[in-house]
Amino acid sequence: MSTYLKVPLDKYKCGQGRSAPPFPQFTKPEPIGFMSINGDAREYGNDAGHLGYFWRIPEPPLDLSAGIDQVHRKAVDPEYFDIHMFCKFIQNHRELLHPTESGALKLDADFVTFRGILRLIMCLPYDNKELCLRATQLNGTIYLSKLETDADREDRAKMTQHHLNMCSWGYKFEQYCLSAEPNVEPTTSVPVNENDEFNCFFRTKLGGLRVIFGAEMDGIKSDKSVDLNDPKVLANLKFVELKTTSVNMTPKQLRTFDRYKSLNWWAQSFLVGIESIFAGLRDNNGIVHNIREFIVSDLPRNKYWSPASMMLFLQHVLQELKMLMDIINDPYAVVQLDYKPGYSGIKYTIIRRSDEPQRTPNGHNELNKVHRFIPDSYRNLLNGTPLSATATNLTNSD
Template sequence: MKSTYIPVPPSSSSFPSFKRPSILGSYGQNEQREWIEDPSSYLKTFDARNWFRQSLNKKPLDLNRGKVILKDENHSAREGITSLLEWLRRNPQTNCPDFVLFRGVLTMLMKTPYERREPWCYSVVKYRDTIYLKAEETEYARNQKDRVSPFIQKTMEWGYKFEHILSQTSDSNMDNVINTNEEYDSVYRTELEGMAIIYGAEMDAIFKSQKPEVNVEDFVEFKTSKEFQNDRNYQNFVKYKVLKWWCQSFLVGITTIVCGFRDDDGFVRRIEDFSVRDIPKLEGVTWKPNVCMGFLKNLLKTLKNDIILTPNIVYNVSFDPPGSNINTYETDLDISHVLPSWYTENTTKS
């Protein structure tokens, strides 16, 4: 098995050309993870004026209320990129993209120059001049999942609960059952240094508005974080957490992230909004946006021009920190591991 190694060099290059992302369409998934063509019932609304005038010191948000049903990550892994492929099957593109993948993959790739702990692995295949990337579960991720403590499980539920609460009015029923299998997904298109990319992303909510159409800047991202108790908490926040936040939001044109700062009992007494544009300017931030985007550009260009050359061959592309190389090799996997037959048969006929 021949392997090719791509170095992960430090970069101080200028910010690459990145076209403002546009929304091609949307779809949803219900509580059974069935594909839904009209996702409007899953699109949440955030009334910023209502929530930012609340006095949470007197009446904090209790993220323990209600029940949260977390999605089965094993099932999600088996889904691969099929939900996005279903949208593409129903909405064939006149201009063939260079890459099709999920936003989460782009986020992981962008963080790579600063990643010291979490590995990643993708199955990659070129089909009809488009390169598709599907995430694979790493041993690190499996171990992390097996070792999830009850408290960590609870913090995950709190994150979903915060999103649910803020997409309602303050006097709404906060004891509802939240099923995280339900989601609203947008499909985006952009260009990075001339490479056309189509990607899907699960979206949290839109700002309350009277406009009939949904634009890129209408979306808002919800996050939770532990309230800072010391300087170390803050340094970890700006070094690791907001790096991921910035990558996720920048990729889809989100301008505002709303964060609920919680204590260890699941109570939020402070809500703060972050301008995505200003996140890299926060005190203590050491990572650089041009390094993240420059690395993403270089990696995708290398995959497109030098690695993923043979159509219908599934490649493995992986990174295992703290190493400084990305490993790629051809596998014996059938193309159906990434692209189901119903997709390839349909696109062949079109």
């Protein structure tokens, strides 16, 4: 049975004509680590592979369709891919774990998730998009992952070749702007592999909640090579965000930008402390005619959305979820969060290990799949199981 979280959406729809609440307490995000995701197989890398250096603003025109017939398009990740990547990161950085009196290990965090999930929750009062998340709690930390929705699958199935190309244009724009080394002109003649990522992990507090989240980062501003294994260097990185958008917006496109795209841009950048976004202004053929710098703090001006209400909604959703998980107090229970257009808020369903297994048409045990949310080897690690039981490197397991 599904029940609503006590966080009604309408309460947070502030903007033009409605006063916004005070901005909640939010500490500056602190980078604490990094990883790479590599190649078509989307494999974990315990390094800064694919870290890009912002070269300079390239001179238009730029052809975003150049080499598009050779592009390696981004794969559809399996369920819980994001959380499994985080578990691999912790497996390789056990200094982030702390022992308890019982001998178990725990993270200094109430929540573990990814920026994209935080952004989706923040934008929900205005975006009104279908959403499905799953959460489980282990040793006091809640792990929050996104699942593909029916709407996501339908959108993917209806993608035309032109839509696929438009998705690839953003990656090509990054290739025009970023280099593997500082002060070196980017290499734009090689095929773009959309599966390659550089991710950074951040620690922050929102309304007293301790949150660690990962985020795929486009690049950094630096005129010299950086050693991210130096905590001081990592803490002082200047990240850059790169986007593409229409060069001459129709009135409808402008409304869409003001109501939806701008709030997603703001949320994505604000969460990691990015101050400016460089956007390639392109036509419908993928030719960039101009590049504009958007100041992140200016994006909310005269808009239909409120940054304070978005952050407050996120805080209240996480607080309600934490209270629920603390009451459940079951390290094998999974809470599914669902939102669909027309709902007055986010619904939750509790799935327990003791529930009757539900078999899918192909005979697989769906309930067991739900409870593979956290890999067994990671669970054993945090529960203090002897190392011999977790000898298999998580990079090559689960």
